[in-house]
Amino acid sequence: MRPFGYFVHHQGRGHAERCAAIAQALPPTRPLTLFCARDDIFPPLPDRVAIVRLPSLFEPSGDEAGTMDWVATPDTLHCAPLGWPGIRRAMATLSGWFDTADPALMICDVSAEVAQLARICSVPHVKVLQHGDRGDPGHRAAYDGAAGLLAPFHADLAQPDWDATMRAKTCFAGGLGVDTRVSDRDAARARLGIGTDEEMILVVAGGGGGGFAAAPLGVGARATPQARWITIGPVQRDWHATEPANLTHRGWVEDAADHIAAADLVIASTGNTTCQQILAAARPWLAIPEWRYFDEQHRKAEALAAAGVASVRPHLPSSADGWRAALAATRRDHRPAAQRAMIAADPAADAARWLEGLAERLWTPSVVATPVVVEA
Numbered sequence: 001m002r003p004f005g006y007f008v009h010h011q012g013r014g015h016a017e018r019c020a021a022i023a024q025a026l027p028p029t030r031p032l033t034l035f036c037a038r039d040d041i042f043p044p045l046p047d048r049v050a051i052v053r054l055p056s057l058f059e060p061s062g063d064e065a066g067t068m069d070w071v072a073t074p075d076t077l078h079c080a081p082l083g084w085p086g087i088r089r090a091m092a093t094l095s096g097w098f099d100t101a102d103p104a105l106m107i108c109d110v111s112a113e114v115a116q117l118a119r120i121c122s123v124p125h126v127k128v129l130q131h132g133d134r135g136d137p138g139h140r141a142a143y144d145g146a147a148g149l150l151a152p153f154h155a156d157l158a159q160p161d162w163d164a165t166m167r168a169k170t171c172f173a174g175g176l177g178v179d180t181r182v183s184d185r186d187a188a189r190a191r192l193g194i195g196t197d198e199e200m201i202l203v204v205a206g207g208g209g210g211g212f213a214a215a216p217l218g219v220g221a222r223a224t225p226q227a228r229w230i231t232i233g234p235v236q237r238d239w240h241a242t243e244p245a246n247l248t249h250r251g252w253v254e255d256a257a258d259h260i261a262a263a264d265l266v267i268a269s270t271g272n273t274t275c276q277q278i279l280a281a282a283r284p285w286l287a288i289p290e291w292r293y294f295d296e297q298h299r300k301a302e303a304l305a306a307a308g309v310a311s312v313r314p315h316l317p318s319s320a321d322g323w324r325a326a327l328a329a330t331r332r333d334h335r336p337a338a339q340r341a342m343i344a345a346d347p348a349a350d351a352a353r354w355l356e357g358l359a360e361r362l363w364t365p366s367v368v369a370t371p372v373v374v375e376a
Contacts, residue, residue: 002104002363003031004355005097005123007114010038010056012206014273015109018128018152018177018348022107023049025352033101035094054093055086057111075137078112091117098123104359107150108142115142124362126150126355129170130272131159131303132294139294148358150351152176152272154342157303171354173347178273179257180280180343188261198228201327202263204256204278205233206271209290214241214249216316220267221247223320224327232259257281265330267316270300278310280343282336285310286326309339 009015020043037056065083098121106118109128118125124147154174205211211234221229229247260281269290287310289297304310311330317323
């Protein structure tokens with residue numbers, strides 16, 4: 001059986017987590033080779049999975065030329081600096097594997113350049129679809145040249161600018177790569193040391209960025225002294241921030257799902273893993289998008305608002321009155337059933353079946369019927 005290849009971006013955790021979920025769900029007879037700049041970010045993988053370390057396509061190692069930035073980057077590429085030996089080694093590793101392994105499919109999560117390399121090397125590829133302003137020639141080439149697109153979210157969160165052709169070749173898998181089992185609220189609170197009757201407001205920032213600023217969180221906590229505020233994930237400290245006693249920063253935790261299950265209301269950015277966990281827990285959600293390339297989180301926030309599954313603000317409120325109004329609106333507009341409907345029963349199995357079906361369709365010779373001539 002021909003292998004699948006899988007390129008995994010090493011920023012954040014979501015790319016590696018959904019890769020591992022698919023790896024576990026694929027048939028045990030399907031060989032799988034992963035390509036990533038890190039091999040320590042993956043959840044448990046089946047023994048049949050091989051990981052090939054690549055040089056980072058984005059971070060310099062010190063042996064780059066650094067003298068060629070005056071040469072313009074064409075619109076069909078995003079990150080393709082000249083004079084980087086690491087990029088040459090990464091692309092040589094990939095193209096060499098394409099030649100020797102004869103893969104059935106290459107899954108790309110995510111890089112427009114790697115997706116285009118697969119197409120140039122005559123290897124069918126699946127591009128993982130992300131939100132954002134990605135109508136540029138580089139993204140369009142990766143999407144248009146793909147045999148299929150894989151979206152790790154519900155179809156109702158599709159952007160309005162994704163046309164019918166694009167949606168027709170997309171597998172939507174809400175909750176893919178995320179443990180969406182939700183703990184009992186009281187049991188989660190007991191594990192976290194939070195009283196059953198306490199009002200808990202949770203602030204979540206994912207691993208892909210710098211997190212929220214501390215100062216506006218302090219304003220919010222002071223505006224609601226009856227509530228216990230807890231932050232998990234990174235927080236940007238401000239020299240001028242004055243923080244009240246009802247605000248606690250717990251930093252990076254391994255039990256984010258318990259924190260979300262314990263919360264009465266969640267304030268969070270709109271990274272994919274965070275989104276799926278909050279939607280599964282069906283908590284009132286004030287969504288605040290963080291900066292990402294191509295405005296990914298802003299477009300995701302717009303999709304969440306359009307689906308009615310989050311209350312969205314462009315930034316954290318800046319005054320006590322603003323905080324009280326935002327929190328009241330978040331509670332008032334809460335639609336827990338709509339949130340839960342965003343999560344598929346078994347998204348990894350759905351994605352694996354779709355990938356296997358796509359590979360079969362790609363490599364099964366088509367039968368051309370002999371025309372029947374009817375004489376008059």
